[in-house]
Amino acid sequence: MSYTCLISAEDLANWPGGSGLVIFDCSFSLADSGAGKEDYLAGHIPGARYLHLELDLSSTPTGRNGRHPLPDPRVLAATLRRHGLSHNDQVVVYDASGGPFAARAWWLLRWLGHPAVAVLDGGRQAWEDAGLVFEGGGPATMVSGDFEAIRPDELMTVDAANVLASVGAADALILDARTASRFRGEANPLDPIPGRIPGAANRFYGDNLAADGRFKSPAILADEFSSILNGTAPAGVILQCGSGVTACHNALAMEAAGLRGARLYPGSWSEWIVDPERPRARG
Template sequence: MNHKMPFETLISVTDLQALLESGTPVLLLDCEFDLAAPEKGRTVHAEGHLPGARYAHLDNDLASAPNGANGRHPLPDRDALAAWLRSLGLRKGQQVIAYDSNGGAWAARAWWLLRWMGHRAVAVLDGGKPAWVADGHDLTSEVPEAVNEGDFAPGDPLVGGIVSAQDVLGNIRAGAAQVLDARDPSRFRGDANPLDPVAGHIPGARNRFFRDNLDGAGRFRSAEELSATFSALLDGKPAVLSCGSGVTACHNALAMEIAGLPGARLYPGSWSEWISDPARPVETGEA
């Protein structure tokens, strides 16, 4: 087992199994989700999850309600998020592990939020639930026992700051930071897509599809490979991370942390907020 505790970016199935067998208290967050069917993740969780895992719903737990002008998945209120985490029993310094079945697309949002709340000991299960099953470990449909409320309290963020649409608009002119868009290349180019009522991307943005952070087995690429790729995209500029609604942008934040390139700022509203104001400029085509 890797004894480098706490785990702050990724944890392997082997290390997680050893951690659980050691009796170390771990908060497991199952972040299963489907954008096209928002309640499907809860159903999949109920049918089979890692033993002891609690469900984290992207819309309800890992975001606040949208108002039509702040994107599809606005950041949750910090106090509300802290209260929810305490209700799951989270204690100060306790190891949190987030996972899903989608390459970490949703688990990375949980990772980013906990780091944003100042919680250092949080990692994403590399390969997620598929890797757990492939390694011969069982899933369970058992509901975890009730827990006592934890003593978690939010602290100073351990991730780069957040930026507003106004900040991003100003940056188009100034060019001080490089916007990296985590959506798939077709959406970035501006091909028609049901998720985007207006197609295209923020002018000057570059495309870094979050799935390109993973290898063929669905695990994160090496730190060296990620560092080389992101460094080439950024060309010496600080990063502003965007996507459709501030969720898969967190996957790029995690990849950059793995690469030893911390401090990227998140644009939480992302494309779904950007296009809510028709005055904001839109670009199409390859970057």
């Protein structure tokens, strides 16, 4: 059995011994880029490796491609291979922040053609709540795997020109995963130019979670997203946020709800605003 969306702490803890499972801790803090690695070293799920949002799950920003551009697929594949990933392995990813960084890794692995990847539902806290142990220190030595990226799935992304063409289109919906205040265009430390893409709807990624930090049920997610989509087919949905990270959380939630086919705008708002000709809205 393979997991392609979410996995519970109990199911992960009961995974049969031996090879075939690769776990990645993706914990990260936008306020302190080194904090996630420090927390990993202090304690992580046994056997987990560490993936850094900016060093592993993104490429270098140029000033025109957003804060967290997609990584070079060959470089990311080499990183995953070095951490022991092989083509037939089950991957489980988690973080300590409700899932946005783990969802980025989940989305990237699917983009590279590895569908057997799941986010630990509830993340690090769910593991702790289940009374399961952590281990400290760096990762144990692991034999390199055989993972090779196939050609990235171009149907999973759109660029700024596609987004511009979708503004106001009857068969498209731009869905922004940022907080409501950022969506309205209120001043904040992350967006040098506050605002949103005209015509976008707002679905804060944190609304995908229940009070216990786990994802809401598929039925609830389907109902809530269907209300926002208002008849737009999932394939007509463009997911964006500030830099293409938290939008992956909405991608994961839609997948859990059975609403498949939404595409990611990787550059998101941080790329959109570098061109003054692109329209903006506030309020």
